[in-house]
Amino acid sequence: MSTPTLRVAIRGETILNNPRFNKGTAFTKAERKAFGLIGKLPYRVNSLDEQCQRAYDQLQTQDTDIGKNSFLQSMKEQNWVLYYTLLTRHLRELVPIIYTPTEAEAIANYSHLFRKSEGLYLTFPDHESMEEEFLEVTKGRDIDLFVSSDAEAILGIGDQGVGISAAKSVIYSLIGGIDPSKSLAVTLDVGTNNESLLKDPLYVGWSHERLRGKEYDDFVDKFVQLVRKHFPHSLLHFEDFGVTNAQRLLERYRDNHAVFNDDIQGTGAVTLSSLMAAIGVTKSKLCDQRIIIYGAGSAGLGIAKQLRDAMVTMDNISVQEANSKFWLIDKHGLIKESLPAEYVRDDLKAFSRQDAEWEEFQSDGEITLLDVVKKVKPTTLIGTSTHAGAFTKEVVQAMAAECDRPIIFPLSNPSKLVEVNPKDANDWTNGKALLATGSPFPPAKMPNGKDYIIAECNNALIYPGLGFGAMISQSRCVSDTMIIAGARRLASLSPALKDPDDALLPDFGDAPSVNFEVAVAVAEQAVEEGSAGVDWKKEEVREKAKEKLWKPVYEEYLYDENGEK
Numbered sequence: 001m002s003t004p005t006l007r008v009a010i011r012g013e014t015i016l017n018n019p020r021f022n023k024g025t026a027f028t029k030a031e032r033k034a035f036g037l038i039g040k041l042p043y044r045v046n047s048l049d050e051q052c053q054r055a056y057d058q059l060q061t062q063d064t065d066i067g068k069n070s071f072l073q074s075m076k077e078q079n080w081v082l083y084y085t086l087l088t089r090h091l092r093e094l095v096p097i098i099y100t101p102t103e104a105e106a107i108a109n110y111s112h113l114f115r116k117s118e119g120l121y122l123t124f125p126d127h128e129s130m131e132e133e134f135l136e137v138t139k140g141r142d143i144d145l146f147v148s149s150d151a152e153a154i155l156g157i158g159d160q161g162v163g164i165s166a167a168k169s170v171i172y173s174l175i176g177g178i179d180p181s182k183s184l185a186v187t188l189d190v191g192t193n194n195e196s197l198l199k200d201p202l203y204v205g206w207s208h209e210r211l212r213g214k215e216y217d218d219f220v221d222k223f224v225q226l227v228r229k230h231f232p233h234s235l236l237h238f239e240d241f242g243v244t245n246a247q248r249l250l251e252r253y254r255d256n257h258a259v260f261n262d263d264i265q266g267t268g269a270v271t272l273s274s275l276m277a278a279i280g281v282t283k284s285k286l287c288d289q290r291i292i293i294y295g296a297g298s299a300g301l302g303i304a305k306q307l308r309d310a311m312v313t314m315d316n317i318s319v320q321e322a323n324s325k326f327w328l329i330d331k332h333g334l335i336k337e338s339l340p341a342e343y344v345r346d347d348l349k350a351f352s353r354q355d356a357e358w359e360e361f362q363s364d365g366e367i368t369l370l371d372v373v374k375k376v377k378p379t380t381l382i383g384t385s386t387h388a389g390a391f392t393k394e395v396v397q398a399m400a401a402e403c404d405r406p407i408i409f410p411l412s413n414p415s416k417l418v419e420v421n422p423k424d425a426n427d428w429t430n431g432k433a434l435l436a437t438g439s440p441f442p443p444a445k446m447p448n449g450k451d452y453i454i455a456e457c458n459n460a461l462i463y464p465g466l467g468f469g470a471m472i473s474q475s476r477c478v479s480d481t482m483i484i485a486g487a488r489r490l491a492s493l494s495p496a497l498k499d500p501d502d503a504l505l506p507d508f509g510d511a512p513s514v515n516f517e518v519a520v521a522v523a524e525q526a527v528e529e530g531s532a533g534v535d536w537k538k539e540e541v542r543e544k545a546k547e548k549l550w551k552p553v554y555e556e557y558l559y560d561e562n563g564e565k
């Protein structure tokens with residue numbers, strides 16, 4: 001295949017300092033001449049393979065994961081093709097370094113590890129000039145994707161002031177095939193309530209208490225309206241917003257723009273896929289499940305709604321009946337009618353249990369996870385609480401006593417916050433538990449000595465595909481039906497369908513091809529339901545999607561002062 005060519009308008013130091021165009025020692029002799037680089041590079045021209053080998057060797061000299069994370073961050077600042085190629089070639093090994101769980105440590109130390117800015121920082125004290133800043137950074141760019149975060153609820157480590165959007169953007173390109181020059185990470189800095197950051201003289205964000213109320217809403221709205229005005233066909237991704245804002249913002253904007261909340265919808269979708277795979281093993285229906293969700297925040301509620309909606313569409317039961325299959329537990333125990341109003345957000349009310357069911361418990365006492373497990377005899381237990389170790393041996397064994405194949409998904413991230421280590425859940429149930437976790441864990445041993453692969457039920461196994469599908473079909477919205485289509489396609493790729501002792505979800509090493517399948521399903525659904533902005537037939541979607549996939553390859557550059565820059 002011949003090398004694709006690209007007309008480029010920048011030369012000399014400028015091209016060497018631009019990670020989108022820089023090739024380092026891989027610039028050919030002809031390019032070095034045309035772009036004024038002969039004296040700026042050592043003589044030898046390297047291939048991408050040689051550069052990868054050198055970079056991988058250098059990476060191995062780092063002893064710690066956080067050291068590797070910093071090294072890779074620097075590489076991203078230098079050369080995107082090399083960075084993404086290296087990650088693609090060592091995907092299983094390096095995703096946990098650039099993403100969950102190591103990313104949690106990198107974000108918690110953001111101000112101390114900080115070397116170079118990336119993306120767009122919109123900070124409240126500068127809100128009056130927001131449009132200028134926005135246009136300055138987006139000038140001349142064709143942006144398809146904005147990945148935004150106000151960093152109030154980063155993974156399970158809470159308020160970090162500035163943070164996660166860059167790591168989530170990388171996953172879109174690495175796994176979803178989205179051209180990194182067409183996406184933009186946006187930090188919405190509205191202050192922080194994290195005391196240690198506020199006291200830290202090196203904190204790089206706005207050292208101020210977090211904005212709330214109208215000022216906050218107006219600030220976010222100003223940003224969303226800029227996106228809508230200047231990039232009406234883009235996808236707007238929300239990540240790790242606090243629980244009081246996440247659902248509200250999604251509802252506010254989802255009818256007018258293609259917006260997507262990863263913690264609510266991405267987590268709901270990947271959990272639905274995992275559960276569909278698990279009930280394939282237990283040979284039961286979704287609506288036969290009794291589901292406890294421990295931690296009723298953005299992820300917990302997103303999962304409850306997604307599973308509920310799937311029961312309604314797939315098993316044909318009423319919304320009310322589907323709601324009755326769930327027991328949600330939060331910091332103050334089971335969500336039930338008589339719980340004080342301040343403990344039950346409005347959006348949880350549909351899942352609130354009736355007091356009459358729980359008469360044997362003192363009305364003012366908290367109903368614990370163990371109480372609920374013993375009474376409800378759940379088939380499925382999902383953790384999104386950030387409460388490490390909450391699924392104790394007593395809880396897990398009480399569940400297993402009443403259920404042949406307990407489905408247990410401790411989804412809190414990073415690894416140290418997991419509700420139960422999957423190895424323990426496996427041991428305590430004699431290998432009967434069907435397990436999936438939010439962060440990567442090593443396999444557990446089954447009683448027959450075989451490895452049980454722990455599926456990684458992380459939204460990264462689906463959100464890049466959901467996003468790519470919505471983007472390529474230029475969908476005006478990300479509808480619930482598009483998300484269900486993606487989740488069903490992911491479930492259909494479960495290894496457990498062929499071998500019930502195998503993992504519930506495909507391996508993360510296969511995440512790019514899996515996400516491609518998800519994208520095709522999502523775009524096909526968008527075409528079918530008429531929300532696509534492209535004029536494609538359903539049968540054409542796969543081919544069109546293939547054409548749009550971005551891959552890290554060096555193009556041959558021709559100097560042209562009217563070219564790309």
Ligand SMILES: NC(=O)c1ccc[n+]([C@@H]2O[C@H](COP(=O)([O-])OP(=O)(O)OC[C@H]3O[C@@H](n4cnc5c(N)ncnc54)[C@H](O)[C@@H]3O)[C@@H](O)[C@H]2O)c1
Pocket residue numbers: 153154155156157240242243262263267270294295296297298299300329330331332383384385386387411412413414417437438439457458459460
């Ligand atoms: N696997 C995934 O793909 C995925 C996706 C999103 C979130 N998560 C993880 O889920 C966790 C929650 O994330 P979120 O975005 O929903 O945060 P959130 O702050 O919106 O929700 C956390 C909820 O847990 C509750 N909680 C806290 N302590 C509790 C306790 N001891 N008992 C019961 N409930 C308790 C909180 O009150 C809150 O409602 C995080 O660890 C996050 O990393 C995982």
Ligand SMILES: O=C(O)C[C@H](O)C(=O)O
Pocket residue numbers: 100154155156240262263412413438458459460
């Ligand atoms: O970032 C992740 O690993 C998944 C998820 O979005 C989370 O908030 O934990």
Ligand SMILES: [Mg+2]
Pocket residue numbers: 155239240262263
């Ligand atoms: Mg998240």
